[in-house]
Amino acid sequence: MTSTFIPRSDFLRVLTERGYIHQCSDLAGLDEQARKGEVTAYIGFDCTATSLHVGSLLQIMMLRWLQKTGGKPVPLMGGGTTRVGDPSGKDESRKILSLEDIENNKTGIKAVFSKFLTFGDGAKDAIMPDNAEWLTKLNYIDFLRDVGRHFSVNRMMSMDSVKMRLERDQELSFLEFNYMCLQSYDFVELNRRYGCNLQMGGSDQWGNIVTGVDLGRRMGTPQLYALTSPLLTTASGAKMGKTAAGAIWLNADMLSPWDYWQFWRNTEDRDVGRFLRLFTEMPLDEIARLEALQGAEINEAKKILATEACAMLHGREQAERATETARQTFEEGVTSTDLPHIHIEASALASGLGVLAAFVEAGLVQSTGEARRQIKGGGLRVNDVIVADDRMSLTAADLNDSGSIKLSLGKKRHILLTPKA
RNA sequence: GGGGGAAUGUCCCGAGCGGCAAAGGGGGCGGACUGUAAAUCCGCUGGCUACGCCUUCGCAGGUUCGAGUCCUGCUUCCCCCA
DSSP states (O other): TTTOOOOOOHHHHHHHTTTSEESSOOOOHHHHHHHTTOOEEEEEEEEEESSOOOGGHHHHHHHHHHHHHEEEEEEEEEEEHHHOOOOOSSSOOOOOOOOOHHHHHHHHHHHHHHHHSSSSTTTBBBBOOTHHHHHHOOOOHHHHHHHHOOOHHHHHSHHHHHHHHHTTOOOOOHHHHHHHHHHHHHHHHHHHOOOOEEEEEEEEGHHHHHHHHHHHHHHTOOOEEEOOOOOOTTTTOTTTTEETTTEBBTTTTTTOHHHHHHHHHHHOGGGHHHHHHHHOOOHHHHHHOOOOTTGHHHHHHHHHHHHHHHHHHHHHHHHHHHHHHHHHIIIOOOOOSSOEEEEOOHHHHTEEEEHHHHHTTTTTSSSSSHHHHHHHHHHHEEETTEOTTTOEEEOOOOOTTOEEEEEEEETTEEEEEEEEE
16 A cells, blocks of 8 residues: 555655555545644553563654654553553453552653653654543543444454454453553544644554544544554564563663664664664665675674664764774674673682672573583683683682673673772 | 363473473574574573582362372363353
């Protein structure tokens, strides 16, 4: 559907060219709104953790492009829905969080948004409302009378997400069935409060979003629009943002800029072009050139991807530092003093610090048992020398010129152990 | 209300006639090969003061030298009949 339509607005042109669009309820209509500079779009975010992770980055970027092309972005916090516990994940229902936790999480999440969006009171400034503001005030009877009457169960039953569950004989709880009503109502409420006329989200949200569009029509709002992005996986099919080491968090206190840079640097070849378009703001012709690089050359493109993505989140300076640290570590084989480090008591070295304990302390392994196994498999190194003996201990003699000991797990993960002065 | 199933290694799926730290996958981590990629091959994938000790199979008891396995009660989920 996107192939035949040529958008005239900057907003849709950018989103189309860069591959953000999966489905749209009315491209031409939305394009017209965008051309008039009258798009206010929202995307709902859970506040189940103190930070968002890369999985949400695509949505954040869409809001960012919207603002850059003259629209008003509205990241909506799901404080109200979090309070209920969203059951939409088929098997596990999310745990219900306390109010303090939710508030705390909102603070952490807002910090991330402020890196990508400009907040304020201006017409095109971003705002971050919380659906708890209206959802918690709902009265069941009033809601049924004013809103519930507009939902067509017939229509809801025909939605893919519902149909699938019924066909498979899987349980679909009433709460879950209602969840889309609440989400639809959010859209209407946001339209009334802020003139919001577009909801965006991942492709899995399509059903919920168009239900909101429909509700708006029945409740007399101006025309609303739906726009979804493709579900993002790596070329090998893995979900974005989850690794064994944990989620790729966006907050720096949960994942350092260095680790964030490394995440992007380790992108698969096949994903480089796509990721450059989605997660950087580089010109498309430049991306096309980088994407065309063959063999080992494509590593250059990965470095640029890492640096640009890192700069957007953590700032140019942090990104450059990570780039330089990586260059020293991987290309020159020098021990950069800027690698992540942890401090230990100087006295610990005096009496000799066991390697097992040291690696656990550094967080490279979870337990001494794992450290032992890694040693057996040749995976641990101290100052770039493979550890052969698990009874080895570290002393002041192991300190390098810059006064620290380099611990490595595999070829990629390094931590400097530095005694406290 | 009646009848029948299910719950396993704190990532997931999943075997398990009383001797079990518990088969097999997936995923992940490490090694080899490379380019900090992919594919492929190999190893590892409860904890510890470590040739030994401790803790794991929904929860709580019981039988037994010994229980994931047998018995009783409970919780949760699923299916069939009403």
